[in-house]
Amino acid sequence: xxxxxxxxxxxxxxxxxxxxxxxxxxxxxxxxxxxxxGDPEDSGYIPFHREDPNDINIEVQRVEHDSRVHLxxxxxxxxxxxxxxxxxxxxxxxxxxxxxxxxxxxGHRFCVVRASSSKFAQEATVWP
Numbered sequence: 001x002x003x004x005x006x007x008x009x010x011x012x013x014x015x016x017x018x019x020x021x022x023x024x025x026x027x028x029x030x031x032x033x034x035x036x037x038g039d040p041e042d043s044g045y046i047p048f049h050r051e052d053p054n055d056i057n058i059e060v061q062r063v064e065h066d067s068r069v070h071l072x073x074x075x076x077x078x079x080x081x082x083x084x085x086x087x088x089x090x091x092x093x094x095x096x097x098x099x100x101x102x103x104x105x106x107g108h109r110f111c112v113v114r115a116s117s118s119k120f121a122q123e124a125t126v127w128p
Contacts, residue, residue, distance in 0.1 A: 003124035004081045007074035007113060008057025011067075018062045022046040025060055033060075054119045070108070072099075074115045076124070081112050084127055 013021040022033040031048035047059035057072065075081035082092065082100050089105040099113040117123070 001126060001128060002075060002077035002080040002084075003115075003121065003126050004073050004075035004084075004112075005117075005120065005124040006056065007072040007115075007117070008059070010070050010072060010111070011058070011060045012063040012065070012070060013060050014063055014065065014067045018044070018046055018060060021060045022048075029058065031058065054117050054123075057116075068109070070110050072111045072113050074113050074117065074120060074124075076115050076120070078112050078114060080127070085112065 011021070011025055015021050019033075019035075025031075026033045026048060029048070034047045034049045044062040045059050047057065050057070073081065073085075078098065078100060082102065085102055086092070090102045093101040093103050093109065095101075099111050101109060101111050103109050115124070
C-alpha cells in the first residue's frame with residue numbers, strides 16, 4: 001500500500017535567466033518568487049511563496065528541453081507509484097536523484113517525487 005496526490009505544477013523554462021522567468025511568472029500569477037536557498041541542487045529552481053505550505057506547489061525550473069509546464073505527483077513510495085503508473089500505461093523517461101520523470105500515453109511528461117506536504121497523509125489517495 002502507498003499514497004499519492006498532485007503536488008504541483010512546474011514551469012519548465014529553457015532560459016539562461018531563471019530570475020527573469022520567475023519575475024515574469026510571479027507577476028503573471030500574482031505570486032512572489034522565493035529565491036534559492038543557496039543549495040547547489042536548488043540552483044535550477046525558484047519556487048513561489050505559498051501562504052499555506054499545503055497549497056499546491058508552483059515553481060519555475062531551468063531545463064535544456066523546450067519550455068513547457070509539467071505536473072508533479074508526490075508519494076510516500078516513489079518506486080510503488082512508478083510501478084502503478086507503468087501499469088496504467090506510463091513509461092519511465094529518466095530517474096533523477098530521488099524522483100522519476102515519466103511520460104503519459106498522451107505524451108505529457110510528469111514527475112513522481114517524494115511527499116513533502118504536511119497534510120499529505122490526510123489528502124492523498126491510498127493505493128493497494
